Amino acid sequence: MSIEVQQVNKAFGNFKALNEINLSIQSGELVALLGPSGCGKTTLLRIIAGLEKPDSGHIIFNGADVSRRDVRKRNVGFVFQHYALFRHMTVFDNVAFGLRMKPRRQRPSESVIHDKVLELLRMVQLDWLADRYPEQLSGGQRQRIALARALAVEPEILLLDEPFGALDAKVRKELRRWLANLHEEINLTSVFVTHDQEEAMEVADRIVVMNKGVIEQIGTPAEVYENPANEFVYHFLGDSNQLQLDDQQIQFRPHEVLLSRRAEPEHRAGVVRDIRPLGAITRVTLKVEGQELPIEAEVVRDDASLNGLQRGETLYFKPKAS
Numbered sequence: 001m002s003i004e005v006q007q008v009n010k011a012f013g014n015f016k017a018l019n020e021i022n023l024s025i026q027s028g029e030l031v032a033l034l035g036p037s038g039c040g041k042t043t044l045l046r047i048i049a050g051l052e053k054p055d056s057g058h059i060i061f062n063g064a065d066v067s068r069r070d071v072r073k074r075n076v077g078f079v080f081q082h083y084a085l086f087r088h089m090t091v092f093d094n095v096a097f098g099l100r101m102k103p104r105r106q107r108p109s110e111s112v113i114h115d116k117v118l119e120l121l122r123m124v125q126l127d128w129l130a131d132r133y134p135e136q137l138s139g140g141q142r143q144r145i146a147l148a149r150a151l152a153v154e155p156e157i158l159l160l161d162e163p164f165g166a167l168d169a170k171v172r173k174e175l176r177r178w179l180a181n182l183h184e185e186i187n188l189t190s191v192f193v194t195h196d197q198e199e200a201m202e203v204a205d206r207i208v209v210m211n212k213g214v215i216e217q218i219g220t221p222a223e224v225y226e227n228p229a230n231e232f233v234y235h236f237l238g239d240s241n242q243l244q245l246d247d248q249q250i251q252f253r254p255h256e257v258l259l260s261r262r263a264e265p266e267h268r269a270g271v272v273r274d275i276r277p278l279g280a281i282t283r284v285t286l287k288v289e290g291q292e293l294p295i296e297a298e299v300v301r302d303d304a305s306l307n308g309l310q311r312g313e314t315l316y317f318k319p320k321a322s
């Protein structure tokens with residue numbers, strides 16, 4: 001199901017939370033709304049869901065204007081970070097809830113519900129937990145159950161608000177991959193909110209970068225990273241260094257730098273302050289004379305310049321762009 005957001009505005013009192021938002025999401029896309037805290041991501045998601053009314057503008061699903069359609073009739077599934085499971089119900093009953101709540105004529109029989117819930121639990125790989133209660137689950141398991149519950153009513157649109165926000169880094173990463181795979185399998189249209197650029201880059205087909213109630217850029221992860229529309233997008237999507245050269249200031253990302261142990265043409269000297277192995281890459285922090293901010297350089301771990309390198313040594317660096 002495709003989603004069109006047309007000229008949506010929303011104010012809370014005098015505060016303009018969303019300003020002329022236009023966005024087209026194709027059927028089957030997985031789109032991330034990315035931006036700093038308070039930029040309006042959740043408000044936009046709630047308006048798409050029908051939980052919040054825009055002051056003006058339209059929401060269109062597959063060509064039909066649903067702006068006035070009640071949330072229950074929009075057929076969207078939600079997973080919110082703090083949208084807890086029902087504590088007094090087993091995992092099975094939590095997932096079955098939406099189906100059992102359907103109006104009698106649309107409600108499947110208990111045996112159909114039973115099969116469907118087990119199928120969903122198998123899909124999230126937690127069928128062995130069907131009889132447990134939410135408090136007996138880990139955070140990551142709860143989120144997967146919340147996802148199974150959202151999918152039970154067969155929504156055509158899935159909306160996720162920081163679904164993995166409260167989890168530790170490793171579980172988050174696993175769930176992200178898992179969500180991306182699942183999305184491919186069942187061909188939903190999904191929109192998820194995050195303030196974590198890595199999460200957006202890793203999972204989304206396209207990223208909507210938001211700031212202060214407006215959309216700064218929409219593009220694939222590669223487009224927004226490599227061709228940022230403006231300074232805000234550039235800075236929000238990754239770390240950057242500033243280097244003051246005579247009368248100009250240049251910016252470059254930590255990986256856009258060449259390092260050498262010897263003085264070379266166009267290289268500048270820096271004193272090594274820190275050496276951080278980060279898996280496949282190593283980050284070196286350099287203090288450069290006359291520069292207020294240190295320079296961070298990220299190179300592959302077997303880069304020749306790192307061989308036996310110690311703090312306090314002098315390294316020579318050159319931004320690749322210059």
Ligand SMILES: Nc1ncnc2c1ncn2[C@@H]1O[C@H](COP(=O)(O)OP(=O)(O)OP(=O)(O)O)[C@@H](O)[C@H]1O
Nearest residue numbers: 012015017035036037038039040041042043044195
């Ligand atoms: N019901 C409300 N009443 C008044 N102000 C609100 C209301 N809901 C949101 N806001 C304000 O609108 C702005 C956008 O909020 P929103 O929750 O959409 O931001 P967000 O980008 O999702 O932020 P976060 O990442 O912190 O959740 C914020 O400044 C918030 O304080």
